[in-house]
Amino acid sequence: MKLLYWLDEWLTHSRSEQQQMLPMSGDDLLDDVFVKYEFVDLNKPLLFTFSPAGTNVQEQDLHPDFAPWGYHLAQKQKVNIIAFQHLGKSNWFRSRNLIFFLEQLSTLLEPFECKLGYGLSRGGFAIGAFAKLLKLDQVLLFHPVSTKNKDLVPWDDRSSTDLAQQFDWQGDYHDLDLGDAKGYIIYDPTNHIDRMHAKRYPQLTHLRVFGMGHGTHASYLNKFGFYKQVAVDFLQHQQIDIAQFRQQTKTLRFKEDYYQSLNKANANSMHRLGLLSKAHNILIDEKEAHVQEHQAQIDVQPLIEIALKHQDEFPQDAIQLLEVAQQLVPDDPLVEHKLKQLT
Structure with a gap:
């Protein structure tokens, strides 16, 4: 947990000294989750990303240049990033070691005035579950999954829900808890399960795209750079130009x-x-x-x-x-x- 030690020492300095100590980057392994981070500018947003399903990496796949989902996007936009990559196929960020890390991390981020969360599907679940803990200001979620607790979402009968039951869905951070976070949730209203999950996020702005389905790489949307463009606008402006968004989807x-x-x-x-x-x-x-x-x-x-x-x-x-x-x-x-x- 090198990051926690570094942040703890970093906080003892004045803001101008903190800025001078940047950039700083590194990584940690937290049980079955790999985290990579880079801090470049105190005046830029701090972005949290959690990997979606379909980015199934094993520990042996990790190497010095490995970048978790969303990491390169943040680098290109020159924002600060803490990116979490799940290891293994069935992994819902329920590791006790990861949760302890996030609880400690949340107390050490005060210098960053704007904190953002971005996630698709499984990654979006993690953003929603840890948003209040991390004091996120704005979130951007695609293909909503609010929890895999069957008592809360008995209508979610996907196979992934049955596989997820190997984890604890009664303990801390098992359900969405946005705190004061605002932002956007983007989904296909013709997908019944996605629509029901989206209803559990009433404080977010709902943007509906008919026919986008549920998945990390919806073919025609990815083909037109849809996800990238929306995410770039979100990172740059902390909001989405809804008129432009609707123009894109209208085509x-x-x-x-x-x-x-x-x-x-x-x-x-x-x-x-x-x-x-x-x-x-x-x-x-x-x-x-x-x-x-x-x-x-x-x-x-x-x-x-x-x-x-x-x-x-x-x-x-x-x-x-x-x-x-x-x-x-x-x-x-x-x-x-x-x-x-x-x-």
């Missing part, structure tokens, strides 16, 4: 795999499948004519601005956003010019 209606994802999410409802099929067929028949008729009215400027803003850090994501813009306004000279530059 999904032009993608075939959007309807495929919606069909999968509503597989058990013949009524919804019928409505989706009708909507999809109408779109196929009218899409080309609609775009031609209204392309002068379609505002792709938000897409272009996002692409230009992040073309250096995420060139492939910028290209994909510009390609979507080009579908909507095929003759736009700026879009064509930027695509030629990036490709």
Whole structure:
């Protein structure tokens, strides 16, 4: 627990001296959780991340350059980071050693005036469970999981819930406890279990994306850099531009795999499948004519601005956003010019 000792000594210095002692980085192994941290600037936010399911790392996979989920994102945005990576497939951050570490850590972070949490699915559970303890100010959660305590969420019948019962879901930090944290929770309202978990976060702003499903790497959203862009805005501004967010998700209606994802999410409802099929067929028949008729009215400027803003850090994501813009306004000279530059 090298970090705890360092912070304890660091706190004995004045704020200007603390700033001069940065940057500082290191890592620790806490039972079945690896933690890596980097402090770069007292005036920047301190971000906490916990890894989602699907990032299944074993202890033998760790090496000096290994970066937990979210670590590189924080580095690129030049914010302070403490990133927790679970080891093994079924791991819900329930280790007593980890909890003791977090309890000690929470008393040593006073110099950081802005503390953020970012997590997907399993990682989002950990952000919600430890938010009050860590005194988080803002959180960003995708694919909500509030707890795996069956008494609290009897409707969560996923296989992951049964696997999670090997851990203690009655002790401390087994359920969401946001404290004073505000922020955003993003989910697919057609996913019944996600929707029910999201209802347990009434103090957060709910942003719904139909058809995004539940998972750490929803294909078409990841393809357009959706997660990255939302997270970058959150880190830079501690808020999300909701109008821009809705503009991004609105473009999904032009993608075939959007309807495929919606069909999968509503597989058990013949009524919804019928409505989706009708909507999809109408779109196929009218899409080309609609775009031609209204392309002068379609505002792709938000897409272009996002692409230009992040073309250096995420060139492939910028290209994909510009390609979507080009579908909507095929003759736009700026879009064509930027695509030629990036490709």
